[in-house]
Amino acid sequence: MVFDSEAPVAVLDRIGPATPSDNFSSEPRVQTSAPSLRKAARTAARCTYKYVLRPILPWIFDWTLTRAVRAVRTARAARAQRASAATRRSTFRWRLARLLIASSKHHAFLDRAWITWLFRFTPRGLRRPLARRLLSLSPHYYVYQWTDRYSEECRRGEILRLEHERNAASRREICEKLLSRFLRPNMTVLDFGCGPGFLAREVSAHVAQVIAADVSRGAIACAQQLNPADNLTYVANRQADLSILGDSSVDFLYAFAVFQHLLKGQSVIYFREFARILKPGGTGVCHTVLSDGRPDVPAAACGWDDPQGAAPRKLFGAIADIFIQLFTGRWNPQGWADRRVDVRMVYFSAAEWTALLQQAGFKDVQVIPVSSISDLNDDIGNEHLVTFRK
Numbered sequence: 001m002v003f004d005s006e007a008p009v010a011v012l013d014r015i016g017p018a019t020p021s022d023n024f025s026s027e028p029r030v031q032t033s034a035p036s037l038r039k040a041a042r043t044a045a046r047c048t049y050k051y052v053l054r055p056i057l058p059w060i061f062d063w064t065l066t067r068a069v070r071a072v073r074t075a076r077a078a079r080a081q082r083a084s085a086a087t088r089r090s091t092f093r094w095r096l097a098r099l100l101i102a103s104s105k106h107h108a109f110l111d112r113a114w115i116t117w118l119f120r121f122t123p124r125g126l127r128r129p130l131a132r133r134l135l136s137l138s139p140h141y142y143v144y145q146w147t148d149r150y151s152e153e154c155r156r157g158e159i160l161r162l163e164h165e166r167n168a169a170s171r172r173e174i175c176e177k178l179l180s181r182f183l184r185p186n187m188t189v190l191d192f193g194c195g196p197g198f199l200a201r202e203v204s205a206h207v208a209q210v211i212a213a214d215v216s217r218g219a220i221a222c223a224q225q226l227n228p229a230d231n232l233t234y235v236a237n238r239q240a241d242l243s244i245l246g247d248s249s250v251d252f253l254y255a256f257a258v259f260q261h262l263l264k265g266q267s268v269i270y271f272r273e274f275a276r277i278l279k280p281g282g283t284g285v286c287h288t289v290l291s292d293g294r295p296d297v298p299a300a301a302c303g304w305d306d307p308q309g310a311a312p313r314k315l316f317g318a319i320a321d322i323f324i325q326l327f328t329g330r331w332n333p334q335g336w337a338d339r340r341v342d343v344r345m346v347y348f349s350a351a352e353w354t355a356l357l358q359q360a361g362f363k364d365v366q367v368i369p370v371s372s373i374s375d376l377n378d379d380i381g382n383e384h385l386v387t388f389r390k
């Protein structure tokens, strides 16, 4: 064994000279500093992480995720149980489709030019089911599709078929019980706001010619598929007047479920136009939901014709609504998107109807409860008719 004679000296040098306290201290001579404590703590933490925490981390992650997913699923199931069958059917995807397809700048009546083209490229056999699907996107047609009228088991296509039959039956009844008394075989008749054309087709069986006009190009395209007739002409009229028709060119005109969706200013223009196009002695019949003290749902509240709604704000509103829906599972009921796809209601009192029609030049204006004429198996049975003569 070889000893290095220098080594003990070097070690002593590094320890340093003995101090007086060294001789008398009862304390051990090991010096503990703050940095070394911190280092020990760090090492202990590192070891705990490496040998205790890290092995069980995947398990903790898995446990948390499973619990979170289970909690979300339970909440959704509870919500679904609470919701009625109708609410459950009214899915986010459907509302988004309504927003993108049925709603345009001024209303949600399905006014899309491309719908006409779509029918041209669709095989004949698929055109009627397609028309039903498209109409179902607007809140104005097939109005009971989201109510509890149809059972939960009822498939979507079946609901639309039944809604189609309900509309056809309801308009047939309106024609027989309310309009037929005014119709003569030699008459030219205007259906103002004809929608999918159920009523226009019924009326066309009793008269020489029907002109069915509507502001919505989509509704007109669907009407042509669903309710055609040889003496029935559908016209998409997006103008604010009836310049598509000549003076004194019509014997009789009617409008069902239309004027409650127009602004008062628009209605006044159309009343004047009715006076122009009706032949002397010609008659008009408008269905109305009377105000009876109900407040109007103003246009701005429905997102239509809103002069203050700047486009970017609307866009952000729509995006915000979509995100709210995605993250909360609920469509924001007061949001821009919801207002845009909803129905605008504007109500007149009986006195307003009378005054406005008289100002337009009509006489014999009468506001009559439908129930006093006939019992109708439809909401319209509880509402009113306004009749007037030129």
Ligand SMILES: C[S@@+](CC[C@H](N)C(=O)[O-])C[C@H]1O[C@@H](n2cnc3c(N)ncnc32)[C@H](O)[C@@H]1O
Binding pocket: 109, 140, 141, 171, 192, 193, 194, 195, 196, 197, 198, 199, 213, 214, 215, 216, 219, 237, 255, 256, 257, 258, 261, 262, 266
């Ligand atoms: C609830 S639907 C009623 C359809 C049909 N009259 C019926 O009773 O089945 C209202 C219709 O009025 C139409 N309409 C709204 N504003 C109009 C306007 N300014 N000119 C023509 N039609 C209009 C809409 O496009 C829609 O088709």
